Amino acid sequence: MDRREFIKQSAGFLAMSRMRPEPAEGRYAEQLADTHKRVGLIGAGWYGKTDLLRLVQVAPVEVVSLCDVDRRMLADAAALVASRQASHKTPRTYTDYREMLRERDLDVVLVVTPDHWHALPMIEAVRSGADVWVQKPLSVDIVEGQAMLAAAREHKRVVQVGMQRRSTPHLVTARDRVIREGRLGTIGLVEIYCYYHMRATTNPPDTQPPEYLDYEMWTGPAPMRPYNQLVHPRSWRAFMEYGNGIVGDMCVHMLDMVRWMLDLGMPARVSSSGGILVDKASKANITDTQTATFEFGSLPVIWTHRTYGDAPDPKYPWGATFYGDKGTLKASVMGYDFTPSDGKTPAIHEDVVYELDRFPEDRTEKDLERHVAPAIRAHMKNFLECIASRGTPVADVEQGYMSATACILANLSMKLGRSLRWDHSTGTVVNDAEANQLLRRPYRAPWVHPDPAHV
Numbered sequence: 001m002d003r004r005e006f007i008k009q010s011a012g013f014l015a016m017s018r019m020r021p022e023p024a025e026g027r028y029a030e031q032l033a034d035t036h037k038r039v040g041l042i043g044a045g046w047y048g049k050t051d052l053l054r055l056v057q058v059a060p061v062e063v064v065s066l067c068d069v070d071r072r073m074l075a076d077a078a079a080l081v082a083s084r085q086a087s088h089k090t091p092r093t094y095t096d097y098r099e100m101l102r103e104r105d106l107d108v109v110l111v112v113t114p115d116h117w118h119a120l121p122m123i124e125a126v127r128s129g130a131d132v133w134v135q136k137p138l139s140v141d142i143v144e145g146q147a148m149l150a151a152a153r154e155h156k157r158v159v160q161v162g163m164q165r166r167s168t169p170h171l172v173t174a175r176d177r178v179i180r181e182g183r184l185g186t187i188g189l190v191e192i193y194c195y196y197h198m199r200a201t202t203n204p205p206d207t208q209p210p211e212y213l214d215y216e217m218w219t220g221p222a223p224m225r226p227y228n229q230l231v232h233p234r235s236w237r238a239f240m241e242y243g244n245g246i247v248g249d250m251c252v253h254m255l256d257m258v259r260w261m262l263d264l265g266m267p268a269r270v271s272s273s274g275g276i277l278v279d280k281a282s283k284a285n286i287t288d289t290q291t292a293t294f295e296f297g298s299l300p301v302i303w304t305h306r307t308y309g310d311a312p313d314p315k316y317p318w319g320a321t322f323y324g325d326k327g328t329l330k331a332s333v334m335g336y337d338f339t340p341s342d343g344k345t346p347a348i349h350e351d352v353v354y355e356l357d358r359f360p361e362d363r364t365e366k367d368l369e370r371h372v373a374p375a376i377r378a379h380m381k382n383f384l385e386c387i388a389s390r391g392t393p394v395a396d397v398e399q400g401y402m403s404a405t406a407c408i409l410a411n412l413s414m415k416l417g418r419s420l421r422w423d424h425s426t427g428t429v430v431n432d433a434e435a436n437q438l439l440r441r442p443y444r445a446p447w448v449h450p451d452p453a454h455v
Contacts, residue, residue: 037107037387040065040130042097042121044077045233046367047135048112051162054376055110055133056085057359059384065106067094069214070232084361095214097121101128108387111135112162114236115243116222119144119450126157127455131387133380135162137252138400140243142408143440145401146427147450152397154455160383160393161400164372165257165333167379170350174329174336175261178348183338184324187262190301192254194246194318195311200238200284204229221447230283238284245286247272247407251303254320255294256395256403257331258301261322266402267294267301271419272410278308292410303410333371412438427452 039061063081068074082090094100109125111134122134139145152159206226209215223241236242274290292303311317319332327340338348355374386393421430429435443449
């Protein structure tokens with residue numbers, strides 16, 4: 001596609017982005033809310049089960065379909081769902097999401113796959129008539145995100161992105177009680193960061209994939225790498241072929257939280273630097289050190305991650321710090337702290353609430369991040385409310401597109417060695433043909449990259 005055609009198609013996508021699902025009112029909305037939704041899940045691994053079981057906790061849904069390319073994981077998920085849903089029925093199982101969606105009998109589809117598999121199933125799900133929950137980051141490249149947004153608007157479906165910081169109860173309080181009440185004064189800088197030692201450091205040999213895993217389908221549109229136990233399950237985040245590194249995994253959450261708290265749109269300019277500066281032995285090809293600056297007018301939001309050493313504040317190894325002329329706010333998934341500058345105004349502190357008395361099954365659920373469960377439940381409730389009203393969810397697909405795009409631009413800036421100026425109206429980098437060529441990753445045949453103009 002040449003630049004002129006790209007801009008033409010991007011303009012069409014942006015026109016569609018201004019559309020919103022038509023509202024349902026009165027008795028019709030109430031009827032939708034009371035209906036037992038038929039639910040399908042694509043991606044039955046760690047967070048697929050986490051998200052699905054939180055939905056089961058908050059609504060009388062019927063999980064009728066599960067899909068995964070790992071047959072063993074799929075069977076385990078089916079048995080677990082049968083034990084947890086009210087009907088105790090075992091869902092149908094599929095190893096190809098296209099076969100599952102071809103049934104066209106699902107009201108809600110959850111897409112909780114590795115990042116490189118978000119776009120195609122999400123677009124096919126909205127085409128099938130389902131409302132969709134899709135995990136963050138929305139897309140693995142920018143044009144994917146544009147196509148996903150265009151598809152949601154074209155088919156008038158509600159799409160909630162799994163950026164549940166927007167629904168985290170104590171963070172909602174921090175936004176309302178500290179930021180919106182003006183306790184910080186004028187905010188001049190926001191720092192966001194992650195100091196988890198989360199980058200894979202082992203170096204296992206490549207092997208044949210296990211017989212229960214369809215590795216060809218698992219790889220899908222991504223480049224084909226030799227199978228390695230780091231790839232599946234969960235450690236696929238070690239490789240840029242399947243995602244966008246720690247910026248795409250962890251920065252996207254905190255950047256999105258800041259955008260939501262401060263009501264920010266897209267950054268006008270993004271710059272980033274870093275690389276593999278310490279751990280050069282691991283097979284992992286994501287950075288172990290990286291900084292990125294997102295410029296929102298006069299407000300810089302600066303990201304830092306490193307996967308070694310200590311966090312500057314051990315209480316906040318992953319979070320955001322808002323600096324104002326009247327005080328400082330530190331916020332994370334575990335709580336927040338407001339510290340006033342005058343030494344007289346009372347400080348404010350709040351910890352995460354776990355809700356274990358209301359949802360005792362959280363105590364024993366394998367691999368559940370218990371501190372995140374309340375946020376996911378609130379996020380699911382918002383999703384369901386918007387399905388009923390045909391309204392816009394708190395982490396609408398357009399918000400997911402903006403946060404993912406900003407993070408992808410950071411990686412492109414690091415790769416190109418220069419800052420990138422973003423034109424949100426055209427969905428392109430300003431005066432940078434080389435950067436615009438990188439907005440769309442090549443797809444491995446026979447998979448075809450989605451196009452915003454044809455969804």
